[in-house]
Amino acid sequence: MKTSDIRLIQKKLFDTRLYTGAIDGKRGTQTNTAIEKALAQRSSSLPDDWQNWSDKRQAIAYLQLLCHENNIDAGKIDGFNGPTTASAVKQLSALLATGSIPRGFGDINPRRINPHNFPLENINSLNEFYGKPCEIPLVQVPCPWNLRLDWDLRTTTNKITIHKKLADSLAGILQNTYDTYGINGIKQFGLDRYGGSMNCRKKRGSVSAWSTHAWGISIDWFPSRNKLHWDSQKASLAHPDLDAWWALWEQEGWLSLGRTENRDWMHIQAAKRG
Known part of the structure; x- marks a missing residue:
């Protein structure tokens, strides 16, 4: 036991x-x-x-x-x-x-639309759509609230570095998040706890495969409460009150690994999986 x-x-x-x-x-x-x-x-x-x-x-x-x-x-x-x-x-x-029973993964129904024609997550499709990893055009998108680095809460930023193609989409999602939840809701659900975006690195545990972060098309949220192998029973971002937040991402075509694969709930990316 x-x-x-x-x-x-x-x-x-x-x-x-x-x-x-x-x-x-x-x-x-x-x-x-x-x-x-x-x-x-x-x-x-x-x-x-x-x-x-x-x-x-x-x-x-x-x-x-x-x-x-x-x-x-x-x-x-x-x-x-x-x-x-x-x-x-x-x-x-x-x-x-x-004090509450978490929702089972079978009760989660992500929207699977792709209005911006984001590519599949394979190196050829990603290179064709975004450019080569670590060699892509980047912009800094302002965030309507202060983001605290999850592992060092004294370090803050109000900008997210992202691929240029995603700037307008991300800006809209962030503003709609602020309008929907307000600063109190954002703090309540840890949406101010930032795990990073652009990062020129390989996938964890791989010596050859690039992480989607290397194309600047992924963002991690609240890593300490949404760890890699945590499922919907444990991850904080699986809370039903955040369905509206996930809808903002999904209606833009972004993909949550938590909502689709029940793991790595911190991670959201502008690339689809076949």
């Missing part, structure tokens, strides 16, 4: 005074005994043979019961950590941490 799941169990048991030990993520005798007591209080919701289950299986059954008690479907109460249970526990963790 994950250490984080055991901590969740210990915290809930502590809150109900069934457990008085440390919240350390270690499933020892004291934790196992408290789990058994908690299950005994819910025996009517369990199969008849639950007391014969292993300590680990009882712990998973307790998590499943906690999910159901919070209106999260964890499937059958059987003590097995299958995909349904794993997903439910993830939602439960988010609910306890933030």
